[in-house]
Amino acid sequence: TGAEAFDARVRKELELTVADAPVEYVTELKFDGLAMSLRYEQGVLVQAATRGDGEYGEDVTQNIRTIGQIPLKLPAGVPAVLEVRGEVYMRRDDFEAMNDKQREKGEKTFVNPRNAAAGAVRQLDPGIAAQRPLSFFAYGLGEVTAAEQGGPAFATHYAMLQTLKSWGFPVAAQVDTARGAPELVAYHQRIGAARDQLPYDIDGVVYKVNSLALQRQLGFVTREPRWAVAH
16 A cells, blocks of 8 residues: 555665564645645744745735634744644535525535635635635644754654644644554544545545654655655
8 A cells, every 4th residue: 555655665765674663653634725834933924825836836925814723923932933834725514605605696606625715815805815714724844943043843743733733723633643554554544434524625644754853864855755645
């Protein structure tokens, strides 16, 4: 499976033998929304941009400010520079309710939650964005003040996500840790079975090596991280 191949590749890169302990991973949902980068300076949201292929996309700060789940101001003690990465999406029930309203008004309905969310984020009038029921999940960090300059010194990806949660960012409840390939496979099956009951659309799961030191060791190959994979 994808999980077993990924685990084997990671172990090989790290030169681990059968005698070595299983690698610990973080298991996450792969949201079907719009990738977003939120930049905070001195705890204040200064910019929100869609994320093109690894580069900055459009500046959509005005529209993103209208999403209630995204904090505009962070608690004291956060790093001076903090770039939070995540996904803007639309819950299924919010999407259905919005389409019902469109029908009542005799206006055209949206095809799916992803298109509706992307359209709301990208359109030019923040007033319209504010009327669209958008949600957000955080799943990573971009640029952040270095530990040497007083920034956070996280040891694991999981600890970083828990810290983001404590700072007021929504993190999906299904985020978990897994040791070795068997637990990755079990997570994939568990989420697969629950997928239709989730309140939002996903298009798979993501596995990430939990240790940030091991992530750095594994590095990237042509912009794709060696320490993460979608399944």
